[in-house]
Amino acid sequence: VYFVLGSPTSLIDLQRINFGGAAAIFITHCGAGRGEYSALEDWTVDYEVVCCTRLVESQLPKSSTTIVITDIVNDSNHPYLPLPGSTGFSKAELMTIPQKTDLLEGFKAALKNPRGAIKMGGNAEGGSSDKSVQGEYFVQPRFAAGRLFAGSATFTSLAANTFYNPSLIDLVGAMIATQIIMIHLPHSWEGKTYFELFDHLLWNESLLAIGIYRHADMKLAGDVGDTGAGGRKSKVSSQSSGSGKKSKATKRLGFVYTAPPGKETVLVPEDQIICFQARQDL
Structure with missing residues (x-):
């Protein structure tokens, strides 16, 4: 482990440590909630x-594989951390991102049609309950991709629930x-339901x-001409056919679909199944 004296918000210091050559970069606020930071407003705690x-993300090339x-300490600060390429908002719009993004519907569409596109920008429609859910950090693409942690919410909730359970x-x-x-999903299981595979893995493979x-x-944000699910599908097909303009409007994103509905979820190519392996003594 090496420690370099400098500031992580200084580009010169980041270049000194060759941040562009890292496989992964973990950014956290170790001093939150202590000393001088305890008196700060919630929304200012995560500013650094x-x-x-x-x-860091603005200086990494588009072809970079660095994760x-x-x-963050306060999960309500997640709107300030959209994924790279989705920053086409004005300052006023940035303050209302939880109400202006349709990320929940985008992920629902992705779960049913993973070759479709997840929409990063646009006006949210629907009831007030849908809008409140869309504003939560756990339905954001960055969180689903495993690139965002909100310690104040996850661990506090877990600790509190251990008191009752x-x-x-x-x-x-x-x-x-x-x-x-x-x-890796075998070709013979493509098109079958998650329930069928779950049953097979449990009783035949002890998984x-x-x-x-x-x-x-x-x-990505700023993509005009979106016309719903059909528009998303056509844009993705255009991207695969070699359209340079369309390739800039989309980005490949991996995410975890936890406990999917067994009989409603259809397995598709490229799916990978996450499993717990049974102990040998069972």
């Missing part, structure tokens, strides 16, 4: 983390100690399927 994340993972501690401990494997690792094309 946000600035550092935006700086930037961000840990002490067995959660044993459950988490067992999950940590369990061997986790990922299975407990807990989710699907799936890919979808994410539509």
Whole structure:
């Protein structure tokens, strides 16, 4: 482990450590909630983390494979951390991103049609309950891709629930100690339901399927001419046929589909199944 004296919000210091050559970059605010930071407003606690994340991602080339993972203290600050390429908002629009994005519907479409595109921008429509869900950090593409953590929400909720359900501690401990494997979907299972594969893995392979690792094309903000699901499908097909303009409007995104509805979820090519492996003594 090497420590370099400098500031993570300084481009010169980032270049000194060759940040562009990293496989992954983890950005966190270790001093949050202590000392001088305890008196700050909630929305200001993560400003250094946000600035550092935006700086690093803006300097990485589009072809870079470096993964930037961000840990924020206040989960309500997630609108300031859209994925790269989805920053085409004015300052006023940025403040209302939770109400202006249709990410929930985008992910629903991606789960049903992973070759479709996830829409990053646009006006949200529907009831007030849908709008409130769309504003939550756990339905954002960055969180689904495993690139965003909100410690104040996840661990606080887990700790509080252990008071009412002490067995959660044993459950988490067992999950940590369990061997986790990922299975590439065999061609013979393409088009079948998740329920059928779950049953096969459990009784024939002694594996407990807990989710699907799936890919979808994410539509970046500023893409005009979107006409719904049909428009998304045509744009993706145009991208695969070699249209340079369309390729700039989408980005390949991997995400975890946890506990999908068994009989409603159809398995597609490129799916990977996340499984817990049973102990040998069972």
